[in-house]
Amino acid sequence: MSKQNLAVIFGGQSSEHEISCMSASNIIQCIDAQRYNIVLVGITKEGHWVEAADLNAVQDGSWRQSKTSIVLSPDATRKGLYRMSEDEKAQFVHLDVIFPVLHGLYGEDGTVQGLFKLAGIPFVGCGLFASAAGMDKLYTKIIVDTLGIRQAKYVPVYKEELLKMDEVVARVESALEYPVFVKPSRAGSSKGVNKAANREQLKNALVEAADNDRKILVEETIIGREVECAVLGNLDVKASGVGEILSADEFYDFDAKYYNSESKTLVDPPMPENMREQIREDAVKIFMALDGRGLSRVDFFLTESGVVFNEINTLPGFTAISMYPMLWEAQGIPKKELVQKLIDLAFER
Template sequence: MSKKRVAIIFGGQSSEHEVSRISAQSVIENIDRKKYDVEIIGITKNGQWLKYDGPVEKIGNGEWEDIAQKKLLGSNISANETPSDITTINSAKQVIVGNAKAPIDVVFPVLHGCNGEDGTIQGLFELAGIPYVGCGVLGAAIGMDKAYTKIIFEKEGLPQGDYLVFNRKQVYNQMDEVVAQVEGRLTYPCFVKPSNAGSSVGVNKASDRESLEKALIIAAKNDRRILVEEFIDGREIECAVLGNDNPIASTVGEVVPCNEFYDYEAKYQVGDSSKVVIPAENLSEETVAKIREYAVRAFKCLDCAGLSRVDFFVHKDTGKIYINEINTLPGFTQISMYPKLWAASGIPYSELIDKLIELAFERYEDTRREYTNTLD
């Protein structure tokens, strides 16, 4: 059986560029090289697409970029061309399809945040006519936008906390009105988030009017739409979902953050200070079953594909379950919840990569449109 050629794409222009690099290094180190030939493509923070065939360990720390640039400048390029002129190689499609050592069979986008899991790069793959791991354009776009996700979850009947949505101009020009709405609808503390961001970038907890105004400004710097959410005093429980039309849910895990909440620093910068408990302890079988059911329903109602991680709160006093959000391209670092949840559920890392690639081909075949010249 011939090997499949997989293009692994990482980096990007989002605030989660560094997380993407670490995730990609982990995927590349764990993919089965007996089954797959790997083409590595990095996207720099300024949007350059670079092929990379250097040491894998240089990806996570960012040193890959200089290596790729130097190799590119040493190739057949005229002296008056600069990296910004050439590294897009005319089009992203050409990078993926036309400049590989052999035809690419499937793309594994190990990208987080805007332009990575929001439907934009998925649209590129659709135009290129190539299978890819993860959600399609619709599921990715809705799943990335927390405000619209909440609308769909509400329609599905999934329990969630109260919330308000504002835009950047309202925050900058009508701060008093925004604050009045929040104080009239919610109570302190509350959480303020960019609607389109991941890894808790730009997320803050507001305990009074002054901190609310500061949090709104920070969120507005990260996105044009801002979400303000009810504070739920709950345990942070996460569940992984795998599949296409008939997805399955993993066991559930709990995040015990080292900081006041599970922010970017707690997730990626403080090592072992934040605890991940898999499976989550002291949850009834009924609660675990309900979380897994909600996770699958969330996945299906957004028309997700391949993978997602669904995050919940379980109220510390009442035990009520609240869905928080869905992550359609969750982290794949060695400490990330998604692969750890599946490992605890009987699917080790390399096998998980296999399954995701298989699901990409399955989804591609399922979504292909057959046209005829008849009017039958």
């Protein structure tokens, strides 16, 4: 059987660039080199597409100095990319499938998925709409509201409204009690997120969030355990078990998630069985309502009064400490098998 050509695309222009490289390193090692010719495509923080020589270049960061530029062709009759050498000579490489490992802005928000769709190349993960809606916390909440699934109360704020900061603050204070969480709507899971315990902190948090996004979400604080569920599939969607985050910091922000070794993840924490099943069912419902495909991680809070939806990640982390692959490993699906399943789902779609 002849090998198929598979492109792994990583890096990107988002604040989660480094995490994307860590995720890609894990995924590359799990791809069956007997079945696929792997083309490694890195996107620098400036948005330059280059070819990485090998896994070592991905791991040590030297790929960013690559002299081989990559241009993905949007021509659906070609289905592939152009490898451009320094002398501007172009070599066309046909692609059978793409595995995007891009977290956050321009990677998880439907932007690059639209390019893949235009190019007519199968790709791993959610499509344009699900990616865009899942990345946008505000629109995810609007969709989840239609499902009757409980979630934190919220107030949407737009950057231009901050010119009348006192009016915004009054609107938030009339709807929610302190402390509140302030989040950029589309900046990824952790960047620009702050907790505000009073009016002054709220104003500062709104300004910081506005640096990351025009749309801002102000949410009530939910006191509870942070739990996560992985989903896998296209139309026949399976939910994993439920994992729990034990954050070393007050809340699970970017640094606590990736750089604080005291943060821990549990793949089979004790909890009432009915709540575990509700989380698994709600995770699938939310994924399907967003028209999800392939994979997502759905996050909840487990409170004294029940389960509360938090957010969905349509291209979850795949690092050594990431919950998504750990949850499936706990279900008897090792990383290599999981990666192959995701590739199979791309072709199936």
